[in-house]
Amino acid sequence: MSTGEKVLRYVLLVIVLLITVGPFLWQLSTSLKGPGEDIYTATPTFIPSEPTLQNYFSVADAIPVWRYIGNSLLVAAVDVIGNILFATLAGFALARLRWRGRALVMGLFIATLVLPGESTIISQFLTIKSLGLADTLLGVALPGMISTLNVLLMYNAFRQIPDEIDQAAVVDGANAWQRLRYVCLPAVYGTIAVVAIFAFIGAWDDFLWPLIVLQSPDKLTLTVGLQYLKGTFSTDQRLIAAGTMIAFVPIALFFGALQRYFFRGVEEGGVKG
């Protein structure tokens, strides 16, 4: 690559970087600005002149933010564990075992992909209600505990394992569980990371479903709780900014920690579905 092309590429990369990450940094900067700073000037300054963490503490006075974080983490944990466990098992059975009814089950999984979740949300709510789980965190977590898309991602990953390796294990007398544990599982860690990331993002970021299931103010997840910040404190943008950063930083850290596996999983072809 010529030096000119390199320079051009980096210039473009930095421009896109500013567009994608700029608003987050702007919000971060606002959240750190002191009460004496004018955040509404026509020529805004980026670096806070009176940096303070006070806004972050004030959020906790306005809404029970720690409780909301706990609620969101609980829902996310249930969904991540459920998806890793059950999508792996089902994906393995569909991809690597031969059994009657496999084609039918596979067809069912693919068919439900067509359903947009929003179009079944009313009836889903009634199901949760009849299980006695309306206005509970379990009710929020339950439907997302196994997602069809993740089953198909795992199916895809397992299917790409060469047949010879698997057959060798069969000849050696390994049963299905042993083949899963010792032969196939190590080959799909990248896709499992992708599933974990998708499940965490899905649970942590979801808004519509918890908005419909939850009523009690103390049971809200962070995303639903946050919108009250805007209503209560529409006058103080610094607080809203601090609130959004509280919701954003955990997931950014989670993704940052797993991004290597994520991009490897993408290159394995896991995301193509």
Added chain:
Amino acid sequence: MTTVPTKAKSTAARKVGRTAVPRPKRPVKAGRLFTPWLLVVPALIWLVVFSLWPSINTVFLSFTDARPLSSDAAFIGTENFRTLLADPQVWTALLNSVIYMAICLPVLTVVPLLLAVLVEKKLPGITFFRTAFYTPVIASAVVVGLIWSWMLDDRGAINGMAESLGFVSESIPFLTDRWLLLISAISLTIWKGLGYYMIIYLAALGNIGKELHEAAALDGAGAARRLWSVTMPGVRGTMILVGILVCVSALRVFSELFILTNGTGGPGGEDNSLVMLIQQYARGFSGNLGYASALSLLLFLVTLVPMLVLARLNRKGAR
């Protein structure tokens, strides 16, 4: 085989095929039949309880007057659907969806491809850029909505910049004007979606052989020419898939509009989407789950259109 085999014949043929390759005879253990079901049953139960049954039940519900707070629902025939067709809010929501699609489709099908080409080359620090470009995807739509409400506010960053540069003398009403609000929500959806589709393209680009690019370069094709003649045909299938995904997600839009309008649906509810209407009827004492279900069915039928287009294009591609 020229004749269509009967069922008996075909199983016989399969049996012959199987004995043709001699295999050690092993007793069929009960576990072999049982294990696959054991593995797949949890996922299957979820599928039935949270996907299949709700979608069937939605159809039933749409013919009733079910309410959020009472348990009995009466069958009222097609009344919900007649109301729906006469409801100007529904038509406004559909119009908004069409505008959403018309803008999102070209932008989100092409720009992420260019981004993927930009981050494909292994340059120092490229992982950082890839991860950074993906940040808006992982952020909650609520967070993104709150950030953008601040940026687009009358006294926010964008108006501030526009004023200080002397472009405008009065602040632009991004969040209070019916059309500007819709455009703002669309921009937000596009901004949040770029990284997601970029990743899909990135996976697809890996499948195009390097030789093709090298051969084209030897023939004197410049970067633009190679993009047009090598990359674009190479990811044609992925472009179709991305286009359909963009359309479906445009029809399903909710959070962006909810946050930007404070849950009101904009001035006079004119910036509602179908999902926002569903949500409004699902909540509260005055809710109407039967009508919300009829709206859900409409949403499903509308999203089915791009899906069918995809199925058709796929069949053509396979031929």
